[in-house]
Amino acid sequence: xxxxxxxxxxxxxxxxxxxxxxxxxxxxxxxxxxxxxxxxxxxxxxxxxxxxxxxxxxxxxxxxxxxxxxxxxxxxxxxxxxxxxxxxxxxxxxxxxxxxxxxxxxxxxxxxxxxxxxxxxxxxxxxxxxxxxxxxxxxxxxxxxxxxxxxxxxxxxxxxxxxxxxxxxxxxxxxxxxxxxxxxxxxxxxxxxxxxxxxxxxxxxxxxxxxxxxxxxxxxxxxxxxxxxxxxxxxxxxxxxxxxxxxxxxxxxxxxxxxxxxxxxxxxxxxxxxxxxxxxxxxxxxxxxxxxxxxxxxxxxxxxxxxxxxxxxxxxxxxxxxxxxxxxxxxxxxxxxxxxxxxxxxxxxxxxxxxxxxxxxxxxxxxxxxxxxxxxxxxxxxxxxxxxxxxxxxxxxxxxxxxxxxxxxxxxxxxxxxxxxxxxxxxxxxxxxxxxxxxxxxxxxxxxxxxxxxxxxxxxxxxxxxxxxxxxxxxxxxxxxxx
Amino acid sequence: xxxxxxxxxxxxxxxxxxxxxxxxxxxxxxxxxxxxxxxxxxxxxxxxxxxxxxxxxxxxxxxxxxxxxxxxxxxxxxxxxxxxxxxxxxxxxxxxxxxxxxxxxxxxxxxxxxxxxxxxxxxxxxxxxxxxxxxxxxxxxxxxxxxxxxxxxxxxxxxxxxxxxxxxxxxxxxxxxxxxxxxxxxxxxxxxxxxxxxxxxxxxxxxxxxxxxxxxxxxxxxxxxxxxxxxxxxxxxxxxxxxxxxx
Numbered sequence: 001x002x003x004x005x006x007x008x009x010x011x012x013x014x015x016x017x018x019x020x021x022x023x024x025x026x027x028x029x030x031x032x033x034x035x036x037x038x039x040x041x042x043x044x045x046x047x048x049x050x051x052x053x054x055x056x057x058x059x060x061x062x063x064x065x066x067x068x069x070x071x072x073x074x075x076x077x078x079x080x081x082x083x084x085x086x087x088x089x090x091x092x093x094x095x096x097x098x099x100x101x102x103x104x105x106x107x108x109x110x111x112x113x114x115x116x117x118x119x120x121x122x123x124x125x126x127x128x129x130x131x132x133x134x135x136x137x138x139x140x141x142x143x144x145x146x147x148x149x150x151x152x153x154x155x156x157x158x159x160x161x162x163x164x165x166x167x168x169x170x171x172x173x174x175x176x177x178x179x180x181x182x183x184x185x186x187x188x189x190x191x192x193x194x195x196x197x198x199x200x201x202x203x204x205x206x207x208x209x210x211x212x213x214x215x216x217x218x219x220x221x222x223x224x225x226x227x228x229x230x231x232x233x234x235x236x237x238x239x240x241x242x243x244x245x246x247x248x249x250x251x252x253x254x255x256x257x258x259x260x261x262x263x264x265x266x267x268x269x270x271x272x273x274x275x276x277x278x279x280x281x282x283x284x285x286x287x288x289x290x291x292x293x294x295x296x297x298x299x300x301x302x303x304x305x306x307x308x309x310x311x312x313x314x315x316x317x318x319x320x321x322x323x324x325x326x327x328x329x330x331x332x333x334x335x336x337x338x339x340x341x342x343x344x345x346x347x348x349x350x351x352x353x354x355x356x357x358x359x360x361x362x363x364x365x366x367x368x369x370x371x372x373x374x375x376x377x378x379x380x381x382x383x384x385x386x387x388x389x390x391x392x393x394x395x396x397x398x399x400x401x402x403x404x405x406x407x408x409x410x411x412x413x414x415x416x417x418x419x420x421x422x423x424x425x426x427x428x429x430x431x432x433x434x435x436x437x438x439x440x441x442x443x444x445x446x447x448x449x450x451x452x453x454x455x456x457x458x459x460x461x462x463x464x465x466x467x468x469x470x471x472x473x474x475x476x477x478x479x480x481x482x483x
Numbered sequence: 484x485x486x487x488x489x490x491x492x493x494x495x496x497x498x499x500x501x502x503x504x505x506x507x508x509x510x511x512x513x514x515x516x517x518x519x520x521x522x523x524x525x526x527x528x529x530x531x532x533x534x535x536x537x538x539x540x541x542x543x544x545x546x547x548x549x550x551x552x553x554x555x556x557x558x559x560x561x562x563x564x565x566x567x568x569x570x571x572x573x574x575x576x577x578x579x580x581x582x583x584x585x586x587x588x589x590x591x592x593x594x595x596x597x598x599x600x601x602x603x604x605x606x607x608x609x610x611x612x613x614x615x616x617x618x619x620x621x622x623x624x625x626x627x628x629x630x631x632x633x634x635x636x637x638x639x640x641x642x643x644x645x646x647x648x649x650x651x652x653x654x655x656x657x658x659x660x661x662x663x664x665x666x667x668x669x670x671x672x673x674x675x676x677x678x679x680x681x682x683x684x685x686x687x688x689x690x691x692x693x694x695x696x697x698x699x700x701x702x703x704x705x706x707x708x709x710x711x712x713x714x715x716x717x718x719x720x721x722x723x724x725x726x727x728x729x730x
Contacts, residue, residue, distance in 0.1 A: 145501065155549050234497050240553045242498075242529060382729075388620065389638045394506030394685045416718075416725035420688055423718045424509055430717055 002046060002107030009040035010047075010107055013100035033093030036100045044092065047099040048133040050109040053080055053116035055133045056314055057190075059126045060141030060201070062359045063307040064090070066299075067141055068120040070311035073328040075116050078320045083109065084118040091125050095133070116318070123157045127164035130190070134168075137191040139314040141306070143200040144251060144358045145392070158200050158237075165189065168209050191317045193310065196268040197253045203237045205266060215313040216268035218287075222275045222302055223247035223254065238263040249302055250365075251358035270313040275305055279370050286312060293322060295329045301366035303359070308332075344473050345445055348453040351467075354378075355386065355460050357395040364400040367455060373406035375454045377444040379437075379462035380410070380418040386459040390414050398425040407447045409433070411440035412462050437465040441473075487706045488521030489698060492533060494543040494562065495554050496526045499581055502640065504544025506685025507579065510694050511540070517714050520702070529557045533565040538574060540701035541566060545580030545683060555585060555598055563601035570603055575701035576677035579686055583671070583679035584608045584643055604672045604679055605650025608643040617642045621729045622660025622682055624670040626693065633692050634658070635670075636726035637684030645681075647672055654680055676700045689722040 017032030036043045048055050053075075058068040065088050072082045085098040099117075103109055121129045123143075129135065143158060168189045189209020195201040196216035205212040234252065236243055241260035248254035257264035269289060276283040282297040282305050297308050312325050342349045352367070354360030367374070378398075382388050398421060408427050410419040415433035422431045434440040441456075448454040458466050493508060508524065515522040527533055533541075546554065566586070570576055578586045586603040593612040600607075619640045626635050635655055644664035647653060653663070654671030662670035662681065671680035678697065680686065687694040695711050702709040 155547050235550055235553050237549075240549065242553075389502070389640060389684075391503030391506070391638055391684050394503030394509070394688070395500070414725070416722040417689065420718045420722040421506075424506075424513065424688065429715050433721075 003040075005040045006043055006046040007105070007107040009036040009038075009043040010100050010103050011105060012036055012039045013043070013097060014105070017097060017101065029087060029089040029097040030091075030093050032100060033089075033091075033095070033097035036096050037093060042132065044096050044099060044129075044132045045134075046107070047103055047109060048083075048117045048119075050112045051083055051115040051117040052113035053318070054136035055117035055119060056137045056139065056318060057119045057121045057126065057129050057133065057135040058139045058141070058310075058314070059121045059123055060139075060195075061123065061144040061356065063141040063303060063310065064120050066304065066307040067139060067310045067314070068118050070308060070329060070332055071118050071139075071314050073332060074311060074315045074320055074324050075118065075318075077328045078315075078324040079114070080116045080320075081111055081114045082118045083115050085120055088120065090120045090122045092128055092132075095119050095121070095129065124160070127160050127167075130164045130168050135190045137193055137314060137317040139193040139310050139317075140195060140201045140204060141310050142195055142198045142251075142253060142358075144356055158203070161204060162207065165192070165204065165209055166207060193313045193317050195253070195306065195310065196266045197249060197255065197306075199237060199243060199252060199256050199265070202266055206238075211317075213270065213313050213317050214266050214268040215270040215309045216265070217249060217272040217275065217302075217305065217309070218268070219272055219275045220247045220255070222277060223249055236261060236263050250362055253306070270309065270316060272305060272309055275302065277302060277305075277366075277369070282308075284308065288316060288322075291322075293326050295326055297329055298332060300369075301362050303362040342470050344470060346450045347445055347448050348451075349445075349456060349470065350453060351456045351458065351463065351470075353460065353463050354396075354457045357392050360396050360457070361400070363457065364397060368400045368404065372404070372453070374401060374404045375444065375448040375452060376401065376405050376408045377440060377454060377456045378408070378410055378418055378422070379412035379440070379456070379458035379466070380414040381412045381459045381462045382414045383461040386461050390417050393418060393421045396421075398422055398427070402426045409440060409444055409447075411435065411437065412459065437462065438469045438472075441466065441469050486519060486521065487702055487709050488523055489515050489540060489701055490523045490525070490538045491540045491542060491701075492525045492527055492538040494527050494533070494541065494558075494582070495529075495546070496544075497528060498550045498554055499544045499546035501545045501547060501550075502580060502638070502683035503685040504579060504683065507542060507544070507577070507687045510685065510687035510691075511542075511698065514691070514694055514698060514711075514714065518712050520698075520709070527562070529554075530561060533562040533569075535565040535568040535572065535574070538569070539704060540575045540577065540697065541569060542577050543579070543582030543585070545582065547581075551581050551585065552598075555600075558585060558601055559599065563603075566601055567603055570675055570677045573676055573704045575697060575704075576603065576679075577697055578603075578677070578679040579683055580639075580641060580681055583681060584641075584645065586677075586679060587645065588648070590643060603677055604674050605648035606645055606672055606679075607648075608645045610643050615642070618644075618661035618665055618681075620660055621726065622662065622670070623658040623727060624655035624660070624662065624682070625658055626655040628692055628696060630692070634723070634727060635680075635682060635686075635690050635693055636723055636729075637682035637686055637690070639681045639683070641681050645672075650674065654678055676704075684726075689719055689726060691716050691719045691723075 013036030016035035020031040191211040196214040236258035239261040274285040419431040587606040651672040653669035
């Protein structure tokens with residue numbers, strides 16, 4: 001039975017969300033979630049526990065939105081009805097808001113048997129989700145420096161994960177959660193789906209509370225000749241000595257081993273044996289314990305291959321069928337703001353999110369692989385969600401696209417810092433700046449010839465503004481519509 | 484035709500580089516090469532020995548605690564003596580954030596354990612405990628530059644609180660932000676031609692006056708006064724001015 005307190009929390013959340021949506025534009029999520037959590041701090045536990053297929057969480061620095069959207073599609077194809085915080089609101093309040101929205105006023109989740117909770121979770125929120133939602137499986141994408149001003153240090157995040165996972169072993173669970181877990185043979189801890197190629201993520205497998213599935217890219221042909229500057233984990237998490245790489249894919253992702261102790265990249269259970277990176281698609285051969293899957297992913301960039309691999313391995317951990325995995329990945333369209341195309345005033349506008357050095361280096365490399373002169377609009381905002389510290393632009397290789405750039409504008413709340421960085425990257429001594437988002441888009445559209453392509457590379461909050469502005473010009477979908 | 488050449492040693496470029504420290508090297512190189520001054524970079528990692536007389540400027544940046552712990556033993560074993568010798572001999576040094584702490588006398592962890600430093604600067608750093616807030620945010624300081632008071636702008640992110648001893652003077656006075664410890668209004672430290680600071684951002688690109696000051700200090704030991712011709716600093720000054728307005 002759902003407790004009176006949970007029912008009250010659901011009502012409070014629903015009403016707060018409704019009022020917020022009526023009074024303002026969109027963002028009722030935070031308000032609804034906060035209201036529900038205030039009435040019942042365990043509202044997430046009560047509601048997530050009803051999901052018959054259990055809960056899977058997705059966390060990490062880059063790729064969690066795309067990976068969880070891929071999982072959503074796979075689960076839906078497999079006949080499940082996901083409970084998914086798909087708007088990207090990935091703090092506790094966002095998860096609570098989604099569950100409250102899905103629940104009835106009586107406190108039940110309709111069609112509970114077919115429900116799979118897919119929770120995209122902020123790195124710092126994961127310990128709370130492990131406690132409250134007792135996930136069957138957790139997918140970890142990667143761990144890079146991002147918003148160090150908020151989290152302190154990357155290591156702080158890794159340590160909080162390890163603590164949360166080891167706590168999940170001892171944690172007494174209520175009967176509902178045990179039901180969900182018993183499908184995995186009664187294992188107390190969640191199955192960990194880990195990126196073998198990221199030493200910080202792979203390390204979580206060493207003290208895992210339950211089953212571990214590693215995924216990774218075996219195909220050395222897509223590695224880099226030299227390693228990138230933006231690489232965050234350079235020392236062994238076991239002994240502190242320097243790591244060596246036989247292959248580097250990007251950042252500190254690759255075939256790593258410690259130079260002093262036996263610690264090395266674990267053998268992946270699910271692995272890409274061959275990757276062909278195209279301009280707008282990626283062909284993957286993925287080896288699993290029961291045969292090979294061939295997938296043509298309609299997204300560019302090796303980082304998206306990793307997202308697909310993470311989602312596929314998560315789906316395998318849940319026991320979802322292979323044909324659902326293949327067909328869902330092949331039919332996937334990009335996550336909100338990550339890699340989207342819009343048609344605006346006879347111009348092709350492509351928005352590519354770039355919020356930290358490793359992610360942005362990947363985006364720039366994928367861009368440079370495309371032919372043609374480029375019209376570039378870069379944004380740098382320093383909102384809380386972007387990180388107040390903008391020093392990361394000096395670790396980012398804007399130089400990659402400079403030779404192909406026909407026209408460039410530096411925009412955003414820290415446009416002056418960005419223009420200075422672009423000067424160093426060879427874009428000119430006096431790169432123009434524009435702080436206002438709408439004005440920046442106007443200038444960029446005017447500079448791009450009719451029929452041409454404009455590349456917009458925003459940080460997170462700038463991406464929200466760009467979407468808003470493009471929507472006003474009639475070019476974009478609203479983000480809560482289905483992808 | 485051999486003009487002046489700035490020879491820079493970058494300590495631990497792979498392990499200590501967390502807050503855009505690469506920007507400082509890019510800045511030094513650009514401001515030299517634009518003026519026809521040669522630029523030679525030597526990167527020194529773990530186990531590499533530092534030759535005290537081979538460089539005009541020693542640079543080291545910030546790191547996370549784990550990397551910093553890995554570095555400190557190596558620093559003491561292979562480089563600290565040479566760094567002290569070089570600084571006594573007038574070689575310039577720029578230490579940012581983590582390196583600033585490492586080049587002090589010691590770092591006291593919140594547990595009370597003291598990690599020895601390289602002892603270049605008469606200062607020490609204490610971590611006030613897990614519960615204490617990190618000093619994080621935009622920072623503006625006032626620096627007594629050779630040409631008069633100048634501002635230095637950037638970002639700071641450090642848990643440790645640094646106290647200066649009588650053997651050093653502060654680099655600057657805090658106008659907004661925390662600086663060395665958030666209490667005494669000082670930021671950074673200066674000893675001979677060595678400068679330590681918590682400010683990154685990157686530090687040098689949008690503080691061109693400080694960058695030129697470091698270049699001049701570094702060249703002076705071998706070449707005497709090397710005039711640094713004015714260069715196009717419009718983008719630099721625009722970024723500096725914008726940072727003065729940040730909260």
